[in-house]
Amino acid sequence: MIRGLYTAASGMMAQVIRQETIGNNLANSDTVGFKQDLTLLQTGMERDVVRIPQKRLQQRNLIGSLDLGVLVNQQHTSFAQGPLQETGQALDLAIAGNGFFTVETPEGIRYTRNGAFNLDAERFLVTAEGYRVLGILGPVQLPEGEVQITPQGQILVDGQVIDTLRLVDFADLNQLQKVGSGLWTTEQEEIAFNGQVQQGYLEGANVQPAEEMARMVAVLRLYETNQRVLQAHDQLTGKIVNEIGT
Template sequence: MIRGLYTGASGMIAETIRTDATANNLANVNTAGYKKDVAVNTEFGEMLLYRVNDGNNTQAVGSLGRGTQIDEIATIQAQGVTRQTGNDFDLAIEGPGFFAVETPAGVRYTRNGTFAKNVVGDLVTQDGNRVLGQNGPVRINGNTMTVTETGQILVDDLPADQLQLVGFADEQQLTKEGSSLYAAAPDLQPQPAAGRVLQGHIEGANVNVVAEMVNLINSYRTYEANAKTVQSQDQILDKAVNEVGRV
């Protein structure tokens, strides 16, 4: 009975984490370049039960599950829907790849191409981080900026720089840091990306609102079922202690 309490509680904890991930997806449905998270379950190791007090004729009863846990929060890097904005500083990547940006913590990567030009002419993110090209931070010393599908930057129709479009062999080793930024593991080396750049476009979040709402309801129902399991186990334990054992 005590084991049953822990099994039900593990399910409640797992569904709480899953609900947090789903709620975060819904909160970022309008965030450009956002990639949804999925909670991946795994079970605790099963326990093999045996009949006891049968003399030398001990027999296996069967296996018993001991609950569940969240193994990881996986990020789904599927393409989001692109929409046209008409703003020359808005850039979207169609296909694999990330923009490289300079932050106080080092180089980070993003799919959010909602860029702007700051007062000194640098191409920056919404948080003021400078976008990186092959020659360092991208500087727009002119009136117009044109970006080709390969990431070449033209300022006043003259070649100025080349965007750093990078990809990774294992994107699951990227870690979300907030503000649409990803950090790469120390042993994960960036490589040239095969995606193409769309100027005047923004990539939307790859979140399906209806599907996430269904997931949220399902998580709530599962949490509720586990909570009832804990309540039932508690009631049985109460009877075992206060009634069955009464002399």
């Protein structure tokens, strides 16, 4: 009886976490470079169900298995390509394929897919938060003139090469950790960049709002189902306790 309560309660808690993940995806569906998160679930505990023999020397027969609840396995990020949206702005950059821009923050080196860059008062190339974008030579500082950025990340101003963007990739994207503001961190070694930079474009979020809404509806229904199961077990437990007590 108590197992049924735990199973229903764990199901409700798992759906709450899924709902939070879906809500965050929907809230960031218009965020440049955002990558969709997915909540992966697993069975909490699994027990074998056997037939108790009538005689002590008889062998127990396996009937099947019983799942005792559900747990969150991990939060997985989908690094699928987001749609490229043309802006015509020289400092708007999008990565087609795998890879990341590298930026310098007070907490250290971070990585991003958000290429909505601009210039600060000292003409350093910066993110919306003011973090400096790194090139091979260090923070990218641009003189006045026409800016051109090649698919390989080479930066030219009025035809003169200034620097090359520090574009990187990683062997295991699952080891990247989100740290907010579209930034990522990892202890992995950087590997060669094989994507392409598209100047005058931004990468949209790889979130499909219609699909997320469908997932949200499914989550709410699963939550309500577990809630009804929990209430039924609670009522039955109360009835048994009262009858035994009398």
